[in-house]
Amino acid sequence: MVVEKNAPLQPCNTFGIAARAQTLVRVRSVDDLLAVLADPELAPAPKFVLGGGSNIILTGDVKPVVLKMEIKGLRLVEETPKAWIVEAGAGEVWHDAVAWTLAHGYPGLENLALIPGTVGASPVQNIGAYGVELQDRFESLDAIDLATGQSFSLDAAQCGFGYRDSVFKHAPSEAQDGSGLPRGMGLAGRAVITHVRFRLPKPWKPVLGYLDLERRRAEAGVEHPSAEQIFDWICDIRRAKLPDPAVVGNAGSFFKNPTVSPDQCADIIAREPKIVHYPMPDGSIKLAAGWLIDACGWKGKSIGKAGVYEKQALVLVNRGRGAESVTGGEVMTLAKAIQTSVYERFGIRLEPEPVVV
Structure with a gap:
């Protein structure tokens, strides 16, 4: 567990806004997270979970303890006749994870190429682009309850996915069951995602239909594009439309x-x-x-x-x-x-x- 005091956050948010965290913890494993929750100083303090910083606007210095999620790891968990189940650590860069799945022969995430941020943030926001949303490729996730230290898993139904929405964007309700977890919609500020698993269906079918993609297909003269071709097209389209955060915040x-x-x-x-x-x-x-x-x-x-x-x-x-x-x-x-x-x-x-x- 690496703890930093008065840590600069300008490098940690893609907008490049200058701000500082009073305390920042680099979480590189589940054990690091549990160590935070066992620490007498850190455990009772409010927490703020930070991934790639691509979906936040900092309006001042951050007083809660910043949990900078850096858990890595990519692996094929299971292969069935109907799907590949792939798992990624919450700290993996989203685009790198998409590229890894294609490189290893597991298509299905190509329409979500070049979306900024980390894997752990993808279910929170239910990211989506070019006809595919995270929920369409989601299997399950693992998370830790920040109040109790209890680990738990959620499937797609339990995540309550909506348009750019999930249970992780809603405050917990007061009602609780025997597990100690909040009941119903609401895990914002209560839980932190550590691993996400994706269900990539077999046989693979391209998701097209968007004007930009159809234009690329026509220009290339390709009737049945591969997942790799769609990945490349979407990267080109996004780069032409959207500024690189490394150049323009x-x-x-x-x-x-x-x-x-x-x-x-x-x-x-x-x-x-x-x-x-x-x-x-x-x-x-x-x-x-x-x-x-x-x-x-x-x-x-x-x-x-x-x-x-x-x-x-x-x-x-x-x-x-x-x-x-x-x-x-x-x-x-x-x-x-x-x-x-x-x-x-x-x-x-x-x-x-x-x-x-």
Whole structure:
């Protein structure tokens, strides 16, 4: 267990916001986590779990004990006639884990290539892209209850997956059962994920249909692309649209794509015929948040050192650098101004994806 005091967090968040942790613990094994919970000073303190820092906005120094999840490991747990079951440590870089599965002949995660962050954060956010969500490839996870030190596992149903949502984003309820774990929806701040297992189905089938992917397939003249080809296409598409956090600080897509009823969508289309929208399986309509923001004239605009990316209005970026970096306050001021503009024009409230700390 490595404990650091007054630790800088600027290298630990992809937005590059300067902040510090009063106490940071590098968790590289389950034993490290249990040692924290057994420590008389660390155990009673509030905790903040930090993975790749790709989905957080720091608005100041962090007083809770920061658990920097660095548990590694990738392995094939089981192979059946219907699936490969692959396990990854929570501290593995997500994109590296996707690349590893393909390199070892276990396709199924290729549509989720180049999503920033770590494996442990993937079920929390129920990450998704290009027609695939984490829940579509999820088998189970292992976690530790921060209050009791008890380990437990959850399957997909118990994770309560929704659009960019899971039980890990909701506060625990007061009711408890004999296990000591919170009952119902809510493990936010209560549990930390240590390992995640994925079910990669056999036979593998490509997930296509998105315009960008179909365009790539047409350009390549490939009728039946391989998982590796889809992986490469998606990496190219994402790199063309999204800034590299190593070059321009950002937290990826800043707002969730809102969903509306067919009637609401028809009303908006009557006023804005060019609005980008997608029908969902449940009958609702998903609107492209980036299009809404762009239509309000925000692309390329800035407030202080917080800006809207020139190539994709859904991404907010850090226009500062080093000691002159953007502040979390500037980012949230810009985000709120965008929300106001979109609501005033379209009557739609955009919801941020990152966690504001």
